Every structure is written in structure tokens, then in C-alpha cells.
Amino acid sequence: MTSVGLPHFLIVGAVLFALGMVTVVTRRNAVGILMGVELILNAANVNFIAFNHFVEGPARLTGQVFSIFVIVLAAAEAAVGLAIVLAIYQTFRTIDVEETDLLRE
């Protein structure tokens, strides 16, 4: 019987990361981009948990604590990101990132 091992987790993480990346790069909606960022962070979380379980052993909690931090960070990041989106909206009357090209200046 084939048991679920480390490579499966890593594949799931990689797929999640790739999806998130594609979302961030291609979405024109700023909120969509924030969602993509969430996917990327969660891909990292999957990797942390997987390596903690298969490399360090279940007795150690280093990776799991790390992922808790990432989740907290993601929450904070979402709050800040949404605030930025709101500011962008108030400035440009849109949240289309194609339109917000002030960095060009």
C-alpha cells in the first residue's frame, strides 16, 4: 500500500504556490491579487507542516508554530492589504491594477 509521504505534501504545496502566483500575476482586481497572496502563504504553510512531520518528527513543533505565525501574519497582511485597496479605490475610483500605474512616475 502506498502511504502518503513527504513528496505528496510538497506537490500540493507547489501546486498551491503556482496557483497563487498565477493569480497574483494575472488578476487585474486588487482583491483577487490579495487572495492569490493568501494562496502563496498557505502553500508555504503546507510545506512547513509537512517538513515538521516528516523531517523533525511529530514530537517537535517548530514548523507548526511557524505556520501559526504565518497565519497571523496573513491575517494582518490581509487587513493592511484591504486598507491599501480601499485607499487605492478612494484615489483612483477603481481597484483595477492596470489603471493604478503611479509607480511609473
Add this chain to the structure above:
Amino acid sequence: MNSENVAHALHLSWLWLIPFLPLLGAALNTAFGPWLQRRYGKRANHAIAVGVMVASCIVAEIAFWSMFARPAHERFFEDHLWTMWRSGSLKVDLSFALDPLGMVMTLIVTHVATLIHVYSIGYMADEPAYWRFFLWLNLFVFSMLLLVMGSNFVVMFFGWEGVGLCSYGLIGFWYSDVEKAKAALKAFVVNRFGDFGFVIGLFILFWSLSGVWNTQSRYVPEQGLATAQLGAQVEHPRVSPAGVPLGPTVEFRELRNQFADESSGVANRFGGMTLWGLPVLAIIGICLFIGATGKSAQIPLYVWLPDAMAGPTPVSALIHAATMVTAGVYMVARLNFLFALSPAAMTVVAAIGALTAIFAASIGFFQYDIKKVLAYSTVSQLGFMFIGVGVGAFWAGIFHLMTHAFFKACLFLGSGSVILACHHEQDMRKMGGLAKYTPITRWTYLAACWAIAGFPWAAGFYSKDEILWKAWTANGLAAPWVGQAIYIIGAVAALGTSFYMFRSYYMTFTGEYRGGHAGHEDKERLEDPHAMAAHAHAADAVHAHTHDEAAVDVHQTPHQHDMTHGAHHEHGGVPHESPRAMTWALVALAAAAVVSGVILGLPQLWSGHEPLLERFLAPSLPAAESVPFRETSHSTELLFQLIGFGIAAVGWVGARALYLDAKSTVPERLKEAFPRAWAVVYNKYYVDELYDAMVVRFARFCSRALYWFDQNVIDGMVNLMATIGRTVAYVDAAFDQKVVDGAVNLLADTFLYGGAKLRRLQTGHIQAYLFGALAGAIAFVIIQYVIR
């Protein structure tokens, strides 16, 4: 002559005060005049001007008495201030000298000028620019004293030009009247012609003192000048056996000594020297005399003097009668040792003097303007002075200069008083009967008329007769008959003098007053804008007030103009006597005119010794002894004095018959009988018109030609150069723009273009950057794999 003829100077360190006190007055009135006039009134201005003049007089008198106390050969004072410049053998000092001749002139100038300053206080009381008048007057006296006291030609020339300048300033004193400004310009320009001759004569004299012309008429410089040209050390001038330094000099005393000292041989050398085949002494003499004709108003340069009467009357008296115009006579007398050596130059001087005397006298016959009569009389009397110095009677010329200064200043001031009395009317036809209105002016005028006409015991009798007598006996002229001819011309001129002077007296002071108040107002206004302000006092208060303001607007502030009311408040219909400041000066001058002749010039015939003035002047006139005169008996001399008196009497009787009380109709009938002759004389023989046609038109033509040349040739050349420059600049600009700027622009454009292209990368799209980062990361990973 012997070594006693050598004049040694005594140094007095205070002589400079005499000329510099008037300069101080002029400086004070220049710097503070307007302010003083506003702040303290006109009193302050004339206090300065008259104060310095009185001080200068006192110093001059001290100098006179200290000179008088010394023996004749020690009467040479000098005051060397500093050396102005030194160039080769030329050394020019700023120094003053007084010898008997300069002393006499200085006394005349300071005393007559002081009286005229005092007179001006009254005469100019209405003048808004009061300070300016006194500043010019002081400056004039300073210049005149430089002229007579300068110990060398250069200082004298400063004075010579200075009096010309002051004369210009004073003739054109009322410069807002264009006629007066023109008269000032005319005087200035005519004097320039004379000055040219003077300077040329001076140069030739200086040059010939140092070198000689050899038989090929080539100039051979000697000594100092030659070495100076080579840049070598200047040698000390040679010294004659009698101890006189030789060589070129501009100092009068050194020059006098060189000529007076026979052992120096200068006089002999000059006698034989020629320039372009002509005797050099004659050239020098005539050139210097041309200068004198300009300053002293002789033919052909006399034309400025009658026009100069446009100036205020005290100016006419001071400058154009008493002092400045005598500068030429003074100069000839000063250089007597030069002139005496050249019979040709002497003859020219005397002949021109005689011609001027009779020519000007004849014009004086028919003038109606009282000042014009006096002006031509001045020209005529200056002619007499030149007869005097021309025939070798130098002291007599100076004597006449002095007596003339007294009586002509008196006459001019008298005419000023008359003009003021008649409300700025100068036409004698509108005067008459003034004797009862202006008694003091009348008697002083009559006294001066006596003096100028040559009645016995008045000054003119002695000076004029001495001149004519010396002319008759003169033996040193070009030909023996010249003296007699000059005597006859001079006698006729003297007759004319007596006639026209008494004519002016009778027309002015006898008969009924003809100057009706009505009608002359407009004329006055036209002629003399200044009179307008004075006249306004007489009109009703409102009228006067407006006039006052008009006059004040032109010049100064109101309150000082009000002050002048004191002097002339009685301007009205009737003539009036002048203020005391004026009559006082008149009396003083009249007294001098009457007594100075008897005291200073009583002939040997009467007193048994030579005249005081001749004796006093002798040290300054070393040449007087060497000029030959014919010996004659006493009875002949007496006869000539009687003739002189007879001539004066005939002129007087004639004038009295024709003009007393304006009753005789003979003058009018004569005028109608010979209208053409009358017109020619009345219009001064059309000399002004002749000069206008010959000189002024020619000068204008020349200036127009030069203007054309300037416009077309000079400007053409300048414009050509400008065009060339512009073309070159144009080419250069094209090169600059196309090539240099092109290169710079190419570089700039390159960067601009590249920047614009690269700018596209900076889209501002955050996702594009992310793409870039991702691509970079992927590329990095791939490269990692490939390289490993």
C-alpha cells in the same frame, strides 16, 4: 645800457594774496552763493564779493608802498609758488611778479573793480541770480590779476584766457535772451582768433630764443632744446658777462634782462635773425599784436566789443572799458623791449591803433544807443593807447590806459545809472532832460566827458596830448612821415571823440525828458526780459505780484526777490537818481578822472621834471630810452597842447550847437540830405555783414562740407567696417549654429531618444514588475541547473 639794467627780483611771499582773494570770493559764492542768498539775503553775497575785493586792494596798496619805498632798480617783486612743469629747457612756474608796470595795472584793476563791485550792489539789486553775478565778477578780477601779475607768459596766458571766459559768462549773463547769448559767443570766438596769433608769436619767440636760423632758413636748435631732444641731461643755461642767464625762457623778467643787457648779445642776434626771409622780431611782434587786437578790440577784431554791451552795465564798465580790453596794451608795453627792436612791428601797432581810433570814432557819431556810443568810444580810445605804445611812448600808452580806466568806467557807470533812471531804456532819443532828475550822475558824466574829450586839467588832456605829441615827434617808425600821418589821424579822431561824447551828454541830460511812459513797455519786454521783473514793481499790486512770481519761478525763491524792492521801488513814470552805492562809485571815479592826470602826468614843460608816472614806470620799460624821438622846442610842444585843447573845444562847440536841448534841426536835416552816407556809418560800415559774408558764411560752408564728409566718407568707412564685421559674424554664427550646436544637440538628442525608449520599461504596472522578478528567479534557477 649797462649792467644796472639787469633786474633782480625781491621775493615777497604774500603777493599771491592779491589774485587769490578774489578767487576765494568766487569760490565762496560758487559753493554757498544760492544758499546764502536764500538764507541771509543778497547782503551776504555782496558782502563776500566786496569784502575780498577790498582786502585785495589793501594788499595791493601795501605792495605799492613797499615798492615805492625802494630805489628804482629794486622795484621788482616776485612770489614763486611752485613749478608747474619742467620739460627740456622749458620751466614753467606758478609765480607772480610786480614791477612798476604790473603794479600800476594791479592798482587800476583792484581799485576800479572794487568801485564797480560796490556799484553793482545797487545796479543788480533786482537780479534773482545775484550770487552768480558776483561770482563771475570775482572770478574775472582773479583772471585779470593773473594776467597782469603773472611773472611769465604761461600764467599771463591763463589770465588771458580766463578773462575771455569770464567776459563770455558776463556778456551772456542774461542768457535766456538769445541775442545776448549770441553776443557772448561772438566775443568768445573773435577772441579765439586773436589768441591764435598770440600763441603762435609766443612759440616763435620761445623757439628763437634757443636757436638760430641759418642762411638756408633752416632752424638750428642750440643748447638746451637740442640736448633735450636727445634725452640727455639739460645743460645749465649760459650766463652773459653781466650775469644774466641766457637760453629759452618764458619769464618776463629774464626775457627783459636778456634784451636789456647788451653784453648778452641777444638783442643783436635777434636783430639779424630771419624766418622765411622776414625779420623774426617783426613776425613775433605782429603775431603777438594780433592777440592784442583780439583782446583789445582793434581792427580787424574789434567787432565783438560793441556787441558785448549786451551784458549788464557794470560788466561793460569793468571788463569792456576799464580792464580786460586793456590787456593787449599792457602786453605790448610789457614786451616793450621786443617791440622797440622792430620798427616794422611798431609801425603796424601804431598804424592799426590810429586807424581804429578814427574808424570807431566815426561810427560813434551816429549811434543812438548810449552804450553803443561808449563802446565805440572805447574801441577808439584803445586805438589811442596803441598809438602810444606803437610809437614808443610806452608810458604814455599806459598813462592813457589808466586815465581811460577812470573816465570810461565813470562814463559806463553813469550810463548804467541813466539806463536805470529811464527804466532800462538805452536809446538816447528817449532820454533828455535828465540833469534835473539825476544831478550826481549828470555832474560825474560831465566830468568824465571833459576828461575823455581832453580839456585841460582833466586826465584825458595830458594822456592824449602826450600820445599825439609823441606820435608827431616819433622817429623810430618805418618811415619818418608815418608819425606825422598818425598824428593827423589821431587829432581828427580826438575831435570826433569830443564831438560824440558831448553829443551823448547833451542828448541825455539836456532838453526835456522824452521817454514817455507809454509805449516803451513792450519794447523793453522784448529787449530785456530782466527789465520786466523790475518794471513790475511800478504796476498795481496784483499785477506786480503775478510778475514777481513769474520772475521768481525762473530763478529763485520769493522772499529774496522781495528784498530788492528797497532799491528800485520807485520805478515809475519819472526818472530817478540811483541808489547811494552807485552814485558813490561814480563820484570816486569822476574825481580820479579829473585829478589823476595833473598829479601823475603833468608834462615836463609845466613841472620841470619828467612826469611822475613816467619816472615810476621807467624800470619796466627799458626800451623807452632807446626809441628815438625828434628834439623840438618848448614852444612847439606848447603849440601842440593848444591845438589839442582847440580840437576838444571845436568838438564840444559842435556838439553843443547841434544837440543842446534837442532844439537844433540840423542833425535831422543832415541825415535827410545824405541818407546813404548816414546809413553806412549808422550800420557801422557794414563790417559785421562783411564778416558774416566772409568769415561766418565760409566757416558755415566749411562745417557743412565737413559734415558732408563726415556723413558720407567717415560714416561710409565706419559702415563698411561694420558691414564686414557683420558678415564675418554671420558666417561665424552659422558655423556655430550648424556645426558646434549640431554636435551638442546630437549628443543631447541621442540621450533624449534613448531615455524616451527606455522609459517604456517603467510601466508602473506592479504586475509587470512581478513578471520581471519571476522571470529573473526562473532564469536564475535554470542557469543554476545549466551551469552545474
